[in-house]
Amino acid sequence: MTKPHNIRRGVSLYSYQYETFLRKMTLDDCVAHAAGLGARGIEVVSEQSFTGFPDVPEEQIAGWFASLERHGAYAQCHDMFLDVKLYKDRKLNFGEMVASLQRDLRFAKRLGCRNVRVIVNTPPEVVVACVPLAEELDVRMGIEVHSPFHFDHPWILRYTELTRATGSDHVGYVPDMGMYTKNYPPVFRDRFLRLGATSKIVEFILEAHAARVLPDYVLMDVRKLGGNAVDLQMAETLRHNIWSNPRRMLEFMPWIFNIHAKFYEIDDSGREPAIPYEEIIPVLIEGGYDGHLSSEYEGQRHIEDAFEVDGREQVRRQQEMFKRLLGEV
Amino acid sequence: MYDQHIIFPGSVRNAEDGSGWRLGARLPYYRGQILSAVEDVALTVDGDKVPREHVRFTVRGRTFTLEQLETEYVERWEFGEVAEISVLQPGGLAPGSHRVTAAVQLRISYLPWSPVTSCTIDAAV
Numbered sequence: 001m002t003k004p005h006n007i008r009r010g011v012s013l014y015s016y017q018y019e020t021f022l023r024k025m026t027l028d029d030c031v032a033h034a035a036g037l038g039a040r041g042i043e044v045v046s047e048q049s050f051t052g053f054p055d056v057p058e059e060q061i062a063g064w065f066a067s068l069e070r071h072g073a074y075a076q077c078h079d080m081f082l083d084v085k086l087y088k089d090r091k092l093n094f095g096e097m098v099a100s101l102q103r104d105l106r107f108a109k110r111l112g113c114r115n116v117r118v119i120v121n122t123p124p125e126v127v128v129a130c131v132p133l134a135e136e137l138d139v140r141m142g143i144e145v146h147s148p149f150h151f152d153h154p155w156i157l158r159y160t161e162l163t164r165a166t167g168s169d170h171v172g173y174v175p176d177m178g179m180y181t182k183n184y185p186p187v188f189r190d191r192f193l194r195l196g197a198t199s200k201i202v203e204f205i206l207e208a209h210a211a212r213v214l215p216d217y218v219l220m221d222v223r224k225l226g227g228n229a230v231d232l233q234m235a236e237t238l239r240h241n242i243w244s245n246p247r248r249m250l251e252f253m254p255w256i257f258n259i260h261a262k263f264y265e266i267d268d269s270g271r272e273p274a275i276p277y278e279e280i281i282p283v284l285i286e287g288g289y290d291g292h293l294s295s296e297y298e299g300q301r302h303i304e305d306a307f308e309v310d311g312r313e314q315v316r317r318q319q320e321m322f323k324r325l326l327g328e329v
Numbered sequence: 330m331y332d333q334h335i336i337f338p339g340s341v342r343n344a345e346d347g348s349g350w351r352l353g354a355r356l357p358y359y360r361g362q363i364l365s366a367v368e369d370v371a372l373t374v375d376g377d378k379v380p381r382e383h384v385r386f387t388v389r390g391r392t393f394t395l396e397q398l399e400t401e402y403v404e405r406w407e408f409g410e411v412a413e414i415s416v417l418q419p420g421g422l423a424p425g426s427h428r429v430t431a432a433v434q435l436r437i438s439y440l441p442w443s444p445v446t447s448c449t450i451d452a453a454v
Binding site: 014023051052082086088119301 | 361363
């Protein structure tokens with residue numbers, strides 16, 4: 001029996017990117033598919049789903065709302081980017097970065113989103129400077145806590161320190177479940193093997209990941225073992241696929257606005273072999289998480305060289321898993 | 330990502346006015362980009378590199394040199410959009426099959442490097 005909870009299901013349209021890129025799905029098809037699974041909270045990578053950003057034509061916005069209404073869905077989160085390298089010869093200055101995030105807060109409001117996923121390279125001082133506007137618009141800023149970052153990483157500690165000092169309830173976190181990569185993703189392993197990785201070095205890297213050896217050490221060892229370029233590339237992935245304990249989210253739960261339920265694959269048994277949702281979801285329930293589990297399928301880029309991508313089927317499988325773990329079935 | 334989808338199928342052809350040849354290209358990235366982030370669109374034909382200054386980039390009726398792209402902060406290459414990449418080469422490509430590579434280099438703000446994604450196809454002209 002699952003304990004009572006207030007966790008809603010949603011989908012980031014990032015999940016259907018392959019199909020939308022190839023024009024096999026429209027924005028309306030994406031919303032229809034997610035809502036059809038009962039995942040009614042829609043998250044959108046706006047620069048993927050709309051054109052002309054940030055000056056998206058009004059008819060596209062009208063189409064978005066019409067689509068949400070038609071399928072019984074609602075806008076949940078707008079994913080923003082901070083193009084600090086817009087200019088080749090210099091980084092954006094502080095004022096430009098603040099203006100960029102403010103633009104996104106206004107855009108989220110226009111889309112009907114209560115949440116903005118603030119990309120992790122956004123300096124915390126910029127987020128703090130945007131708190132007054134976020135409060136005025138009632139749009140919350142959730143900093144993406146994305147592997148290789150985690151809640152105890154110095155960069156995230158700075159966020160916590162500076163944003164907490166504002167006392168605002170409009171700034172918090174959007175953790176990406178990729179930081180809970182407990183097992184090395186099979187889709188990564190298989191692609192590196194297809195690209196020409198050395199099987200005994202692949203085994204060595206898998207063992208090192210399981211033993212949580214520091215990626216720098218693994219890289220050194222792979223070089224010593226005479227690893228080829230693909231072996232080294234595979235060893236590099238350890239840097240970005242960390243395991244930290246999901247229970248660490250408990251302390252931050254009041255400030256977690258949205259969860260990026262990243263996944264690389266849901267296998268035929270209905271489980272994500274790399275990211276242990278059967279461990280993660282009970283933590284969210286225990287902590288009283290009040291927000292969405294937003295499906296974020298990222299396996300497409302690891303299989304596209306050899307297989308047909310099917311974002312719909314993968315999202316469907318993850319949502320079935322959520323229903324099971326949330327006690328809906 | 331989208332490596333094998335950069336060059337739009339069946340899009341390699343000679344310009345009707347004999348000024349060169351062209352292909353349709355999609356941005357190998359999961360969101361649209363402002364053109365200033367497009368650092369390079371490098372083409373090779375049958376192993377020969379096309380000089381950068383001979384390449385033109387066109388979206389929605391606006392044409393840029395690759396150098397002009399670097400300072401274009403408004404116009405975008407949208408997600409999944411097919412841009413026209415044209416090469417100034419009088420006479421175009423000789424009739425027959427050619428091996429064409431298009432490599433796109435993007436300056437992604439949150440990455441410390443500028444990733445290059447490439448696509449190679451055999452095209453009949």
